[in-house]
Amino acid sequence: MSAVKFSIRNYVAVIAVLIVLVMTVLDVTVVNVALPVMADKFGISDSDAVWIVTVYQLVITMLLLPMSSFGDRYSYRRCFMAGVLVFTISSVMCALSGSFAMIVAARALQGVGAASVMGVNIALTRLIYPREVLGRGLALNAMVIAIATAAGPTIAGAVLSGASWHWLFLINVPFGLVAFILGKKLLPPNPSREHHGHYDWLSAILNVVVFGLIFLSVGNFARKGDVTVNTCILAVGVVTGIFYVRRQLGMESPxxxxxxxxxxxxxxxxxxxxxxxxxxxxxxxxxxxxxxxxxxxxxxxxxxxxxxxxxxxxxxxxxxxxxxxxxxxxxxxxxxxxxxxxxxxxxxxxxxxxxxxxxxxxxxxxxxxxxxxxxxxxxxxxxxxxxxxxxxxxxxxxxxxxxxxxxxxxxxxxxxxxxxxxxxxxxxxxxxxxxxxxxxxxxxxxxxxxxxxxxx
Missing domain, CATH: 1.20.1250.20 (MFS general substrate transporter like domains)
Known part of the structure; x- marks a missing residue:
């Protein structure tokens, strides 16, 4: 990157983004490995234990676009910092969970934090990297995701061989704190704009309902759930989605x-x-x-x-x-x-x-x-x-x-x-x-x- 301007400050800002990206990806792969252990701990079936992973992914899907919109209108940095804070606190809550209901709730909150980070990750990468080498920044993101995906099962196995499943969540805490401190000091602000407009809360709610209901019904169909109930859930999601899309068509920044x-x-x-x-x-x-x-x-x-x-x-x-x-x-x-x-x-x-x-x-x-x-x-x-x-x-x-x-x-x-x-x-x-x-x-x-x- 010597041919373009890329300072130490940029490098450290990249590290802050990548740390959290690794955390959010690992929290799918490592928990997958620990599901049998957690099912035994909470006294639940294997199919119920899958919700510990599913609720995390479902919440991320529901909130990605609302969080991205917040970043566009106000601040990618603020959205990222809030996400890191929520993700770190909810990691502690996951580790302290004493019941199945509590860990599912904590994982849902963790999904909120992950969505806040993932929703602005690419936007921050575009602001940090000069245009000439933006591809390398996106490639680094892809490389880090690939490493985290490949290493997740190994890391989970190593942790579980010497400690309880709680540490799969507690290891996020020091990394989250480091990323928060670095991000607060070094992440760039949004490019200046003449006006931001008001945040569209109704669209955010509709987005959550549409993606939540459709993906919930698809998952239930795949798991051979009640056909009538799942069809009704899917129908409500689709109808709401039609209204949601029609509403977005007339907006300047939908x-x-x-x-x-x-x-x-x-x-x-x-x-x-x-x-x-x-x-x-x-x-x-x-x-x-x-x-x-x-x-x-x-x-x-x-x-x-x-x-x-x-x-x-x-x-x-x-x-x-x-x-x-x-x-x-x-x-x-x-x-x-x-x-x-x-x-x-x-x-x-x-x-x-x-x-x-x-x-x-x-x-x-x-x-x-x-x-x-x-x-x-x-x-x-x-x-x-x-x-x-x-x-x-x-x-x-x-x-x-x-x-x-x-x-x-x-x-x-x-x-x-x-x-x-x-x-x-x-x-x-x-x-x-x-x-x-x-x-x-x-x-x-x-x-x-x-x-x-x-x-x-």
């Missing part, structure tokens, strides 16, 4: 960024992102079943076999960021999806028995290389296609697109497993579907190549 969807480059990038994360989750969730049940690998070996994917993404992301500083990001992202699809084809064509671990690991790495080659260029296009003062809304929608894709991918896996017979057949159907969505993502990306050349 909470749901329908104004940004008028930018062809941005709308294509969002579509690309949703399809790509559906493709990713279809494979990531289905493959462990094949490794465990078809190949007969142990749980530890299965976990290790999943690791090459995020590690490859971690390595390739910064390289892709440097590459697209000189080359077309739309074409690069499309090539990434093509490589990903090749990786999935290689997994499908792997021997059905007697395969060595290394022979699976390199195929997983190909998938990770493809996704790393795709993710950073796609993020760059999404950010650079929008006005600076709408970066919060754009970033919030980017995170929402990721969560929507991941949720739909997980739901599709559940449906496929319920409708097919045999693990091998189910996994293959999921992998073929992953290839289909990867191709869709690649085509969306190619269709924006001309616009990328003009905009970036």
């Amino acid at each position: 909470m749901l960024p329908v104004d940004l969807f008028g930018i062809r480059l941005y709308s294509l990038s969002i579509s690309t992102s949703v399809c790509s994360f559906i493709a990713q989750n279809l494979a990531m969730i289905a493959l462990p079943f094949m490794f465990l049940n078809s190949y007969g690998f142990s749980e530890i070996t299965t976990g290790l076999l999943m690791t090459p994917w995020p590690l490859a993404t971690m390595i390739v992301s910064p390289l892709a960021a440097s590459y697209v500083e000189r080359h077309n990001a739309g074409i690069t992202a499309a090539c990434g999806m093509a490589v990903y699809a090749v990786g999935v084809v290689l997994l499908i064509s792997a021997p059905s028995s007697g395969i060595a671990e290394w022979n699976i690991a390199w195929r997983m790495a190909v998938c990770g290389i493809g996704f790393g080659l795709f993710q950073t260029p796609n993020n760059i296009v999404m950010v650079m296609a929008t006005p600076v003062h709408r970066t919060g809304g754009a970033g919030g929608m980017q995170s929402t697109a990721r969560l929507v894709g991941q949720t739909l991918g997980a739901t599709f896996v559940t449906i496929v497993f319920a409708m097919t017979t045999g693990v091998v057949t189910s996994v293959r159907v999921c992998l073929y579907a992953a290839i289909g969505f990867a191709i869709m993502a690649g085509l969306f990306s190619l269709s924006r190549a001309g616009g990328v050349r003009e905009k970036i």
Whole structure:
């Protein structure tokens, strides 16, 4: 970064943002590992224990856009600092929880803090990094997320081997305090604007209701809940969503960024992102079943076999960021999806028995290389296609697109497993579907190549 102005102050501000980003990602992966222990502690079923993770993700999805809108109108820094404070305090509450109800409530509050941080993370990154190297900042975010995802199970195992599950939450406290102090001193203010307008509380409430009801019903359908009740919940969510969208259409800076969807480059990038994360989750969730049940690998070996994917993404992301500083990001992202699809084809064509671990690991790495080659260029296009003062809304929608894709991918896996017979057949159907969505993502990306050349 020597060719551009990037001070020590900028570097430390980046550290503050990345610390909290790691915390929010780890609090999904580490808690997943601890669910059996926590189920036993609270005397609940495994299906009930899943709510400890689900409520955290659900609250984040419901609040991402309202928090992004707050950041756009008032201050990304204030939203970030409030989020860090809420997340840290709620981590202590999680550790002190003596009942299932209390930890679910604490995890919901933790989701509020995480949404406040995630909703403005990309906006702060855009303000911290000079335009010339913004791609490297977004690549660093992707790399950190990949590291946290890959390291989460290992960290959880290490903590649980020598301490109780409470420490999975308490370790957030010192890091949260450091991030709060650094952020308060070093994070940049919003660019000046003539007027901010009033915060749209009604839109915030509608957003919470729409995303909350729709994702709750989708999750319940996947878990084979009561069809009538779930249909009613979904119907209310959809009807409310129609009213919500119509209300946003007449606004200058809407909470749901329908104004940004008028930018062809941005709308294509969002579509690309949703399809790509559906493709990713279809494979990531289905493959462990094949490794465990078809190949007969142990749980530890299965976990290790999943690791090459995020590690490859971690390595390739910064390289892709440097590459697209000189080359077309739309074409690069499309090539990434093509490589990903090749990786999935290689997994499908792997021997059905007697395969060595290394022979699976390199195929997983190909998938990770493809996704790393795709993710950073796609993020760059999404950010650079929008006005600076709408970066919060754009970033919030980017995170929402990721969560929507991941949720739909997980739901599709559940449906496929319920409708097919045999693990091998189910996994293959999921992998073929992953290839289909990867191709869709690649085509969306190619269709924006001309616009990328003009905009970036």
